[in-house]
Amino acid sequence: MARKLVQIDESKCSGCGLCAGACHEGAIGMVNGKAKLLKKELCDGMGDCLPVCPTGAIAFEESGSRPWPVQIKLVSPAARFFQEADLLIAADCTAYAYGGFHGEFMKDRVVLIGCPKLDSVDYSEKLSEVLGINEVKSVTVLRMEVPCCGGIERAVKAALSKSGKEIPLQVVTVSTQGDLLER
Template identity: 35%
Template sequence: MSIRRVIKIDRDKCDGCGLCVSACHEGAIQLVDGKAELVSDSYCDGLGDCIGECPRGAISFEEREALPYDQRAVDERKAKMGTLPCGCPGSMARSIGEPRPEPKREIDRDRGSMLRNWPVQLRLVPSNAPYLRDAKVLLASDCSAVALRTFQEDLLEDRVCLIACPKLDDTTSYRDKLVEIIRGGVKDIRVAIMEVPCCSGLARMAKEAAELARRDLEMEIVVVGVEGEILSRKTVEYRFGG
């Protein structure tokens, strides 16, 4: 081993958003118990692509005794993980098994779509659209609507739908638009994200918007699994006394 530059992750600052995992082309970082960790010194090339992606400033460089960077080990790891060139484990190619049996439910198939607004892409929706005032909102990642078979029945009913992708879209502009939407008087927001690390950026963006808007608000975070089931639901309340 020799002295060289590698990344250092402050677990106390890390919020587990997973953006650094997506940014690391070598697959050197993974989430462990909800926190980012460097898997091995030999996977870290010391370039620090992950540093600029961390919204909490939890990643920095350090000079220390470390194993040399091993490109062959990196290639073998990526091949084993089945990741795409972006290095994001959320983009791992996989086959989805047989659909799990669902509880029998009565669905009125003649009712038609539960969609109440158009357009649905957050980029295209005017922040002052009349249907947003006093509305309950569903902010959903693109993939959640495809993965969850009962998306409309379980998540969309009686809500204004806004669709966005935290990995492919500009979340800064989305956050600013969502601040305007919240200030316009929405009742509450339900955020639907996938279980993959990069998708958590949508929930983080929504939380930041709620804090910046400084308006009393209830927000529900719904996590959808890649095999089409709802994994968890958690409600967060924002109270500012105004």
């Protein structure tokens, strides 16, 4: 298994120090007014530093890996992997309910996941930031047929509206039996 490590883009770092404070392992510190990964061996790859970075200077990278984090609540709207991306916004359950999730939906897409029922947040604000500051090429929503998944679809549609951009949207629904209902 490849290991994920913090990558800090010094040109984007404002020197606020929020990431160093959020890093419970002490892997990140401040050097000459910029955040630095000081101790690679302490970086746990969990990403407590990511959501506090106001400039999107922090990302996790590994060779051949997918962008991380994938939780809508944790991702920085300014993360560079959103530029020119085809975005998949998926309800948590879809990856488990639909066997073709990885092969059919993740390929060549940046993936964000969430559960509007369990997270009890309105994703539309974060998603409208992502769409507003990045040149996203397309958005696919993958949701379950259950009513609570309607929240993720509504949040994406609200975010698209708030962004003021014309971004192609596709909504695909997975049945509770694991079949695709709409395409």
